[in-house]
Amino acid sequence: MAGEIIEGKVIKSAVSEKAEVCVIGSGAGGAVVAKELAEKGARVLVLEEGGAYFSKDFPKTIKECFMKLYRNQGFDSTVGIPTVIVPTGKCLGGTTVVNMGTCFRLPEQTHKKWEELGITGWSSKDLEPYYQKVEKIMSVQPVKPEVMGKNGEIIAEGAKRLGYHPKPLLRNVNDNCKGCGNCSYGCRENAKQAMILNYIPMALEKGVKFYCDAKAELIITEDGRAMGVHGSIRDRETGNFRHHIEISADVVVLCAGALSSPVVLLKSKIANSSGQVGKNLKLHLCSRATGVFDQIIDGYKGVGQSLLIDDFAELGIMLEATFTGPATEFPGIAGFGKELWEECKKFRNLATIGIMVSDTSSGRVSVGPEGEPMMTYSFNQKDADTLKKALLIASRILFASGAKKVLTTTACFPKINSPVEVEKFQDLKVHPSQFTTMAFHPMGTCRMGVNKKKSVVDLNLECWEMKNLFIADASVFPTSLGVNPQETIWAFATRCAEHISKNVL
Ligand SMILES: Cc1cc2nc3c(=O)[nH]c(=O)nc-3n(C[C@H](O)[C@H](O)[C@H](O)COP(=O)(O)OP(=O)(O)OC[C@H]3O[C@@H](n4cnc5c(N)ncnc54)[C@H](O)[C@@H]3O)c2cc1C
Numbered sequence: 001m002a003g004e005i006i007e008g009k010v011i012k013s014a015v016s017e018k019a020e021v022c023v024i025g026s027g028a029g030g031a032v033v034a035k036e037l038a039e040k041g042a043r044v045l046v047l048e049e050g051g052a053y054f055s056k057d058f059p060k061t062i063k064e065c066f067m068k069l070y071r072n073q074g075f076d077s078t079v080g081i082p083t084v085i086v087p088t089g090k091c092l093g094g095t096t097v098v099n100m101g102t103c104f105r106l107p108e109q110t111h112k113k114w115e116e117l118g119i120t121g122w123s124s125k126d127l128e129p130y131y132q133k134v135e136k137i138m139s140v141q142p143v144k145p146e147v148m149g150k151n152g153e154i155i156a157e158g159a160k161r162l163g164y165h166p167k168p169l170l171r172n173v174n175d176n177c178k179g180c181g182n183c184s185y186g187c188r189e190n191a192k193q194a195m196i197l198n199y200i201p202m203a204l205e206k207g208v209k210f211y212c213d214a215k216a217e218l219i220i221t222e223d224g225r226a227m228g229v230h231g232s233i234r235d236r237e238t239g240n241f242r243h244h245i246e247i248s249a250d251v252v253v254l255c256a257g258a259l260s261s262p263v264v265l266l267k268s269k270i271a272n273s274s275g276q277v278g279k280n281l282k283l284h285l286c287s288r289a290t291g292v293f294d295q296i297i298d299g300y301k302g303v304g305q306s307l308l309i310d311d312f313a314e315l316g317i318m319l320e321a322t323f324t325g326p327a328t329e330f331p332g333i334a335g336f337g338k339e340l341w342e343e344c345k346k347f348r349n350l351a352t353i354g355i356m357v358s359d360t361s362s363g364r365v366s367v368g369p370e371g372e373p374m375m376t377y378s379f380n381q382k383d384a385d386t387l388k389k390a391l392l393i394a395s396r397i398l399f400a401s402g403a404k405k406v407l408t409t410t411a412c413f414p415k416i417n418s419p420v421e422v423e424k425f426q427d428l429k430v431h432p433s434q435f436t437t438m439a440f441h442p443m444g445t446c447r448m449g450v451n452k453k454k455s456v457v458d459l460n461l462e463c464w465e466m467k468n469l470f471i472a473d474a475s476v477f478p479t480s481l482g483v484n485p486q487e488t489i490w491a492f493a494t495r496c497a498e499h500i501s502k503n504v505l
Contacts, residue, residue: 003038003204005052005092008213008233008242015211015233015245019045020505022229022249024216024264027094028489029473030255031195031203032134036497038206042505045247046208047229049215049256050091051236054196058186062327065185069098076259078363078377084283085438086375088257092212093195095257096486099440100183100305101171101192102320103140104483105131105491107313113479118450121459130491137202138193138490143168147179149302151323151351154293156307158401164311169320171303172486179302184324214245219252219268219469226252226469251468251504255493258442258475259373262365265446265456271463274453277446281363281377282480283439287387287410288322289394290333290352291403292343297351299323305354309397316482317390319397322354333407335414343407351401353394357386358482365445375442379432387437388412388430395422409436441485446475460503461496468504472496 021037023030026048038044051068059065066074074087089095111123134140143152148168156166171177177191190197200210213236220228228248232241254261262278265271300323307321323329326347333343363377388410395406399419406416411434413425449455452464457476463469472493474485481488 001207003206003208003210005204005210005212007052008236011233011243014243017045017247019043019247019249021045021251021253021500022047022247023253023255024229025094025255025257025260025473026092026195026200026210027089027255027257027473028096028195028486029493030253031093031199032490032493033253033255033472033497034208035199035203035206036494037501038203038208040501042501044203044208045249046210047214047216047231047245047247048092048210048212049234050089050212052092052210052212053097053186055186055188055190058188062185062325069186076373076375078375080363080377080379081433082379082435082437084285084377084379086259086283086442087438087440088259088442092210093200096194097186097196098184099486100322101173102305102484103135103138103170103172103487106488107482109314110479110482117478119448119459119478127491127495130494131487133494134487134490137198138172139174140170140172140487142170143303143306147177147303148306149179149181149299149323150297151299151302152306152321154297154351154401155321155353155397158397158399159309161400162397164309164397166307166309169305169308171305177303181300181302181304181323181325183304211245216256216264217267219264219270219466220248221268221270221466224465225467228252251470251500253470253472253496253500255471255473257473258445259365259375261471261473261475262445263367263373266367267371271456271465271469273465274456276454276456278365280444280447281365281375281442282359282444282477283363283377284441284480285357285359285379285383285387285437286439287355287391287435287437288352289355289391289398290329290350290407291398291401292346292405292407293349293351293403296348298348299351300325312390312393313482315389316358316386317393318356318483319390319394320354320356321352323352351398351403353397355387355390355394357383357390358480359383381432384430384432384435387435388425388428392422392425410434441474441481443474443477443481443485444479446471447478448476449478460499461492470496470500
């Protein structure tokens with residue numbers, strides 16, 4: 001029997017259901033687990049806090065997109081110095097609906113770090129079949145030259161001039177991609193392969209029931225074993241409580257993302273005698289350098305994230321040519337009034353390199369005053385030094401590409417006027433508070449490990465202290481990945497589902 005998507009607005013009274021598996025969250029982890037287990041014949045039900053939107057009903061304005069597709073309008077931020085804005089998706093398909101579509105396998109150096117932590121069975125060889133499977137379903141392929149856009153092209157030229165090795169990024173898109181650059185507002189072309197286009201329809205075919213506007217509040221347990229989930233049906237606009245929903249299940253798989261999964265555990269007061277739930281928050285600190293050119297670039301034409309420069313991966317630095325739109329490019333330009341307006345007017349002449357630093361800083365997710373995730377994060381000097389180094393490398397590339405000046409995201413050198421000036425900032429100490437940063441990859445808050453005193457889940461992603469409660473999302477990563485995480489989340493979720501179907505159900 002085919003499954004269904006049940007939206008909160010059609011629910012008129014309390015819901016009580018039975019399933020073999022209850023999955024919490026329908027994003028990169030949850031949708032994969034649901035489809036994989038349903039294909040093995042399990043009766044699966046998914047609770048998704050956000051609403052259901054497909055390309056035909058994606059909002060028409062950016063403001064509305066942030067309101068409907070993102071958690072807290074995309075403005076969740078850390079408490080700490082500096083504040084880091086951490087947007088995440090809240091809708092059917094989770095953050096995959098609003099992400100940029102960039103795909104990576106885990107780099108060898110991260111596997112090595114994990115081995116040093118005693119983690120076995122998660123090497124690149126072990127993950128190979130899962131990566132192969134998800135890459136096929138998600139249509140992972142290099143950015144095609146016709147949609148690369150001038151932003152990527154001009155940055156590639158500069159990088160090559162300096163002897164670096166730029167290459168097209170891999171993305172999960174089909175041939176419909178016209179390079180409109182609107183990935184973060186929901187892909188209207190059905191080109192970027194968010195979960196709503198593949199895993200969720202496949203799960204529906206196998207009978208999975210998705211409850212939307214359905215927030216998991218607590219895991220129901222008995223004698224050290226997960227027995228189901230208690231949740232609430234919420235009004236989509238106001239978030240107000242409408243009805244209770246209770247699912248009894250043999251297995252619960254928590255895939256609410258690195259901000260919400262720890263909150264569900266903390267509120268349930270389970271699986272945390274290690275005290276590790278919510279700790280070890282990693283973010284991948286992101287920043288950017290923007291070159292101002294004489295010629296018109298129209299960086300918004302072409303895929304938003306197009307080109308990779310990974311020559312500095314060993315230093316924890318990834319550079320990705322990234323151009324979004326005025327709503328997100330302008331806030332990164334320093335200045336006020338007339339001066340700022342003059343820079344903004346040059347929008348068509350800008351090219352931007354996105355910077356991602358594999359963070360050694362750490363933070364924590366706890367339960368905030370309204371029962372929502374609250375992040376604290378201590379941005380350390382080591383990461384500030386790496387970020388500064390990355391900004392200077394990106395600036396050199398932009399000058400080599402022909403930029404006349406470079407705008408950065410640090411108050412210490414908001415504008416660099418020449419390649420000579422870049423070198424002057426080499427020895428300058430920049431305090432973490434002097435950066436403007438965002439982060440798109442929260443992870444690590446229910447980390448996997450071999451020692452139950454230092455981790456939340458074991459090597460099968462089952463909670464050490466709660467039988468039949470698994471976690472399969474970004475929260476289980478033991479360290480910063482160093483690369484965009486979605487593909488590794490799909491692979492982890494596939495493997496977790498395989499373990500559950502072989503050994504638990
Ligand atoms: C703007 C942006 C661009 C990005 N670009 C890329 C990229 O190019 N490449 C890449 O690899 N990564 C990218 N990412 C990150 C990537 O999308 C995420 O790391 C990934 O989707 C996380 O997967 P997840 O399953 O952990 O969580 P999500 O995909 O966020 O899914 C979690 C789901 O759980 C739901 N949920 C939360 N709490 C509850 C609850 N209590 N009850 C029920 N449901 C709940 C949420 O609504 C959400 O739908 C980007 C992120 C953003 C914000």
